[in-house]
Amino acid sequence: MVPVQCYFVLSALLFFIGVYGFVTRRNLIAMLISVELVLNAVDINFAAFNRLLFPGEFEGFFMTLFSMGVSAAESAVAIAIVINVYRNFHSDQVNSIEN
Incomplete structure (x- = not known):
């Protein structure tokens, strides 16, 4: 068992x-x-602290699943923003974004 x-x-x-x-x-x-x-x-910390503090319960694992769902939604929105930035400025570099 891994510590x-x-x-x-x-x-x-x-x-x-x-x-x-x-x-x-x-x-x-x-x-x-x-x-x-x-x-x-953060997800690894949720699961590890759950295992350390409450070994028989699953609250940390449920928080990890919820956090993974939020991360997936955040990634979809961020990729949509990156695509729009690329369409407008023809670059994916932060330096190229100007008013």
Whole structure:
């Protein structure tokens, strides 16, 4: 059985990789992928804390499923925004978006 601390370490790594990717990238798709990494880190934390604090219950897992649904909806909206930005500015770089 994998210790819960390993899940916390994995979650922290995913979170910091996602934040680093969001701050350093200028491509809108890469930034969206970085945000998804951060949200996956949160999902892992929900499940790990549920296993640590309430081993016989499933509230953390239900929160994870709810968060995954919200993440999917957020991704669909973000991709629609990226497509509209590309149509208007002919680029997917953040620097090209001007008034």
